[in-house]
Amino acid sequence: MIRFEKVGKRYPGGIAALSALDLAIETGEMIVLSGHSGAGKSTLLKLIPAVERPSEGAVIVNGQNVAALKRAAIPFLRRNIGMVFQDQKLLFDRNAFDNVMLPLAIAGVATRDAGRRVRAALDKVGLLDRERAMPVALSGGEQQRLAIARAVVARPSILIADEPTAHLDDGTAADIAAMFHAFNQVGVTVLVATHHEALFAPYMTRRIGLSRGRLAA
Amino acid sequence: MKGWLLQHRQASAQAFRRLASTPLNTLLGALVLGIALALPAGGEMLLANFQRLAQRIAATPQISVFMALDATKKEVAEVESRLRKHPGTREVKLVPREETLRRLKESEGLGEVIESLPRNPFPDAFVVVPGDESPAALEAMRSEFAGYPRVEHVQLDSAWVKKLDALLRLARLAVGLLAVVLGVALVAVTFNTIRLQILTQAEEVEVSRLLGATDAYIRRPFYYFGALQGLAGGAVAWLAVLGATLLLRLPVGELASLYGIDFSLHILPLSDSILLFALAAWLGWAGAWLSLIRHLSEN
Incomplete structure (x- = not known):
């Protein structure tokens, strides 16, 4: 369902983040992307929701070439992809509930229905009792769980995460890894770029290594 | 929706x-x-x-018609009847020259000046309230009245409006x-x-x-x-x-x-x-x- 065909990505300045990458990921897989910093993991993830566009090649998501997608069509692609970022990108001017509400508001889900789904998502990540809390009052682990709740509340078919366990202690990181597993169990395709391979090892269907923008053994 | x-x-x-x-x-x-x-x-x-x-x-524009100073009473009466018969006038009021003189004599400060004049300097006048108040109709009446015999001057009071x-x-x-x-x-x-x-x-x-x-x-x-x-x-x-x-x-x-x-x-x-x-x-x-x-x- 996600296919990379001869994908290359060069950033301005000529640095090649990815080159001639061929890759196929099936629906329902749980992929761990590993590699050193600068190996191209983040770039690979960003190509899927068209946050970055490839310099060459095609990125096919659900049968659509994302690389050639019109600007106006990108929002609708992204609504089907949950994203978890290393720096979470939570909005600090609103409480946990409203942060998770954002994707549903964007998608135009009716308010009452949306409220129910927000609580369900918060429940899944164990934050139901903190829905009124402002993000700043949450611990690092809680913030990351909140970010995950926001990523899954619109029930995406793909969930991508860039270093979701960075800055977290081992116990909390293991909880996060188990959470991704739980979403994968209900059919969500999961891609995680991480340095904590061992945490995800019990759950992953495949590990993809990257080295200097190419597949590594 | x-x-x-x-x-x-x-x-x-x-x-x-x-x-x-x-x-x-x-x-x-x-x-x-x-x-x-x-x-x-x-x-x-x-x-x-x-x-x-x-x-x-401006809702009540008026036309003032001044007779010549030496117009006789008969001539004034003739103009008056013509004004009254005119289809464009709604109201015609004669202001005799004697009345104008008397009114001004009574007014403060002006009385003595008027008194010293050898003869009545005021003409007989009519104040005409027209039926049609459109500027074109007023203008037409002004020039028509000005053509009446012994009429010296016609003043359209709507000019300032x-x-x-x-x-x-x-x-x-x-x-x-x-x-x-x-x-x-x-x-x-x-x-x-x-x-x-x-x-x-x-x-x-x-x-x-x-x-x-x-x-x-x-x-x-x-x-x-x-x-x-x-x-x-x-x-x-x-x-x-x-x-x-x-x-x-x-x-x-x-x-x-x-x-x-x-x-x-x-x-x-x-x-x-x-x-x-x-x-x-x-x-x-x-x-x-x-x-x-x-x-x-x-x-």
């Missing part, structure tokens, strides 16, 4: 929240816009009042120009406010885009913000004009009564009030639109 309405409700609520989150800025912004709008709105209020006054005074009308038209143009200039200022102020808003909301814009927000979704709250701020400015202007009207009402009424006119200042007419609010909101929206084109990044 329901989803669309929901998104508009959410966008307007969001704009309200953003305005409410910085009450001082919002208040100052509304004051700046309000004062700018109050000038043309106040001018419009004054104009509307003047026009009402002018219409009331014409001058007043021209003056009012000029004033209206000036108010219009003022409105355009200050409207541009309003757009510029909103342009800048929205620029700052975009900077403040940069994070929310970025996150919303990553979560699949369309351009329309991102822009909507800014449009509402601009329009609401414009509307607030319109409200300030309306209140300022209302306050000025109420303050001026008593002194203007007193001044008018000194001239024997029963007149009181009216507040801005409803149609002008609606126009003020609509224009203020629209200009705010336009400022937001320009600012979004210029400042909202496409990524």
